[in-house]
Amino acid sequence: MSQHTLARPDAPESGQHRPQPFYSKLSFQIVAGLVVGLLLGFAAIAIGPAGDGPNWLTTLLTEVGRAYVSLLTVLVIPLVVTAVISSVARLREMTNAARLALQTLLWFAITALASVIVGIVVGVVSRPWLTAGVTADAAQDPSKVGQWTAFLTGLVPSNIFGLSVKVAETDGAISASPSFSILQILLISIALGVAALKVGPKADQFVSFAESALAVVQKVLWWIIRLAPIGTAALIGKSLVAYGWSSLASLGVFVLALYVGLAVVWLVVYPVVLRAHGLGVAQFYRNVWPVISLGFVTRSSMGVMPVTQEVTEKNLGVPRGYASFAVPLGATTKMDGCAAVFPALAAIFIAQFYGVPLHVTDYLLIAFVAVIGSAATAGTTGATVMLTLTLSTLGLPLAGVGLLLAVEPIVDMGRTALNVTGQALVPAIVAKREGVLDESVYDAKPSFTGVPA
Secondary structure, three states: OOOOOOOOOOOOOOOOOOOOOHHHOHHHHHHHHHHHHHHHHHHHHHHOOEOOEOOHHHHHHHHHHHHHHHHHHHOHHHHHHHHHHHHHHHHHHOOOHHHHHHHHHHHHHHHHHHHHHHHHHHHHHHHHHHOOOOOHHHOOOOOOOOOOOHHHHOOOOOOOOOEEEEEEEEOOEEEEEEEEOHHHHHHHHHHHHHHHHHHHHHHHHHHHHHHHHHHHHHHHHHHHHHOHHHHHHHHHHHHHHHHHHHHHHHOHHHHHHHHHHHHHHHHHHHHHHHHHOOOOHHHHHHHHHHHHHHHHHHOOOOOOHHHHHHHHHHHOOOOHHHHHHHHHHHHHHOOOHHHHHHHHHHHHHHHHHOOOOOOHHHHHHHHHHHHHHHHHOHHHOOHHHHHHHHHHHHOOOHHHHHHHHHHHHHHHHHHHHHHHHHHHHHHHHHHHHOOOOOHHHHHOOOOOOOOOO
8 A cells, every 4th residue: 555554543642642532433334233233124014014115214225325335335346456556566576566466366276265165164064954944945046157258358348447347127117237347357457567567667656646646546435435334234134134033044054154154264174284384373464364354254355355454454464565566466367256265055054055065076176166267257256156166066957046046145244354354464474484574563553454444
């Protein structure tokens, strides 16, 4: 990030630290938002439908939730473009940039493999109870299906912005909706950053502009993140209304099994990796807690990417030139929750529901998809896309995706929290392996403790 780093909310103004009231802390507001969302959801169910449509409370929850997701999404393009351009340009500060990049990709794959193995083991152990109480009523084909060719077809941009427009006709009415490919935007941004690096001093103003624009975009994103309690309340309430408590309860075993798998990665896999590199486990989690908690409620690795970079640089001691390259790359392709643990467990769930036996070769395919698939689907990355890619590779019914939609918001919280943890972990261990990690920063009290005001 640029030298215009935003001031922390805990920075004293007159030489004396003033503790924040508990109700002004984002962590308290997040918990309150979750509780309020559940209460509003139950209230909307109690009110009942208004004629043939939803009642006013359901409509309000739906629109507020949709607005919050849109706010997080709208800044993705300027965030990725400015972050990647400035980060690639800063690689000139690193003497072993190519080696760092290769090490990053290698450890992305290693930790993804370990995570998918955890997902498979949890799925196999819990398989007899996974589908208890689940009926086929919710089975439906997904709107998007992951494909191995997505990497090749989505690699070359059709325009400088990586944008496209989808035109659809419904009941005689034609509608157009814009969309974008993160993979294409990433490629364009890397090309611009490398070009600025090659041009040299003549591109200094261009790089400075990218860094200034990044600071502005991050400031706006901080404001949006502060709305997380409101957005979370709306999304949880709407999900409860849409699927009903009975649907959520019928998938309770699956949700529990998934969170057990996520917890094993958090408490076993990542600590083993940290210990193997001589890094403190408890200290690591203290350092990255701000982004874990935000990832949990925002459910957007890309939306909290600036926070991931803050904790990676300021709390973990990763050099800025490397962190600003590894974190945006990780936010696009490094997803141990969405692309490893979840699709492995979900594939076993769907196979169990439809009575399809899985063999050793199927489990090997699940592991292969988890390690390679997140890169192959980077242009349309997401848990649903990764799951459909896994199911299609195994030959399982895609309609099984619909069985899990009722708990999507609930499981997505844990998945995203694990995603962002891994996105901070890999830069830390690679920096340690290459001897560029500032361990005095890593071992010190975290300097970044929350979202700037």
